[in-house]
Amino acid sequence: MKRNRPWVERIVDRLWVEITPWLEDKEPVPEKGESGGSVSGTMSWPGACRALAIDKTWSSRGFRRRRAVREVVETLAPVDGRFFATWLKTHGPHWLDDPRVRAAAEWGDPMKAPAILLGTSHPWSPSSLRYLAHAVWLMKEGYVQRGGRVIEIGVGFGGLAAMLALVADARVTLIDLPEVVAAAQSCMKDLGLDHHLLEARTAGREDLVVSNYAFTELSVALQDSYIEEVLRFSGRGVILSNAEVFSRGIGGRDNRALMAALSAAGIPVREWADAEIIAPSDRLCRNTLLAWKS
Numbered sequence: 001m002k003r004n005r006p007w008v009e010r011i012v013d014r015l016w017v018e019i020t021p022w023l024e025d026k027e028p029v030p031e032k033g034e035s036g037g038s039v040s041g042t043m044s045w046p047g048a049c050r051a052l053a054i055d056k057t058w059s060s061r062g063f064r065r066r067r068a069v070r071e072v073v074e075t076l077a078p079v080d081g082r083f084f085a086t087w088l089k090t091h092g093p094h095w096l097d098d099p100r101v102r103a104a105a106e107w108g109d110p111m112k113a114p115a116i117l118l119g120t121s122h123p124w125s126p127s128s129l130r131y132l133a134h135a136v137w138l139m140k141e142g143y144v145q146r147g148g149r150v151i152e153i154g155v156g157f158g159g160l161a162a163m164l165a166l167v168a169d170a171r172v173t174l175i176d177l178p179e180v181v182a183a184a185q186s187c188m189k190d191l192g193l194d195h196h197l198l199e200a201r202t203a204g205r206e207d208l209v210v211s212n213y214a215f216t217e218l219s220v221a222l223q224d225s226y227i228e229e230v231l232r233f234s235g236r237g238v239i240l241s242n243a244e245v246f247s248r249g250i251g252g253r254d255n256r257a258l259m260a261a262l263s264a265a266g267i268p269v270r271e272w273a274d275a276e277i278i279a280p281s282d283r284l285c286r287n288t289l290l291a292w293k294s
């Protein structure tokens with residue numbers, strides 16, 4: 001569902017898109033990854049995570065200002081940030097001032113949008129607001145219970161995992177490329193949240209599997225292996241799908257094909273295109289939510 005964007009929104013986001021590259025840390029650019037089968041696996045992103053967590057040539061300071069990181073996970077602009085902040089003010093305002101949440105939001109030193117644009121009392125990275133809002137929404141809708149278990153596929157640097165640990169006291173299994181898992185583990189450790197991490201294992205009926213902007217960037221073969229090994233055992237699932245952006249380019253599944261594959265595996269998936277957590281940029285990109293609860 002597209003909508004005409006007010007000109008103020010267009011200008012604010014355009015300014016962000018034009019100005020923030022000047023503030024990026026561009027050098028050195030890690031070598032591109034060789035992990036086929038996914039969009040970000042062949043970018044400089046896995047190398048950035050390796051530099052942080054394995055070679056330790058980079059520190060977390062400025063990590064989220066690196067171009068190799070920004071192009072994969074720091075992708076939102078202030079209009080989305082304001083959308084998530086507004087939603088949080090209704091559904092969990094105390095989290096916006098919680099010191100541990102704010103520490104998680106600031107891990108990796110992201111670029112922050114001014115408070116006045118977001119309508120908050122502090123500046124925030126728009127992506128950090130997304131992680132927080134998604135965690136609060138997953139709890140509000142009963143996809144994760146307090147102290148519950150979550151398996152996240154495509155964890156990025158661990159932004160959502162950290163927020164789920166703080167908001168829901170969740171225990172999280174991180175699934176991603178090895179160097180990316182190492183980066184997310186080091187983020188959780190820095191935040192004193194590593195006791196929330198669970199070893200890789202098979203899902204159970206009580207588990208939530210979540211994958212935002214990640215499962216739908218994978219090849220059909222990789223999706224099939226996760227469906228076979230993880231998703232079909234999970235009682236609940238939420239996939240924030242950007243398949244409309246990527247599926248054609250990577251020869252992957254569009255939303256219809258993905259829902260057919262999930263249904264064929266016995267997963268009672270439904271599309272929830274008007275879920276309240278779908279942000280303005282999601283609508284522009286025709287992103288949607290695929291979810292199940294059994």
Ligand SMILES: C[S@@+](CC[C@H](N)C(=O)[O-])C[C@H]1O[C@@H](n2cnc3c(N)ncnc32)[C@H](O)[C@@H]1O
Nearest residue numbers: 038040041073154155156176177180212213214
């Ligand atoms: C666009 S990022 C989204 C990250 C995070 N979910 C977020 O919302 O910020 C896509 C993620 O998919 C991960 N990915 C790439 N190949 C993967 C694979 N084979 N298995 C699991 N995750 C993979 C990338 O490393 C990256 O962390």
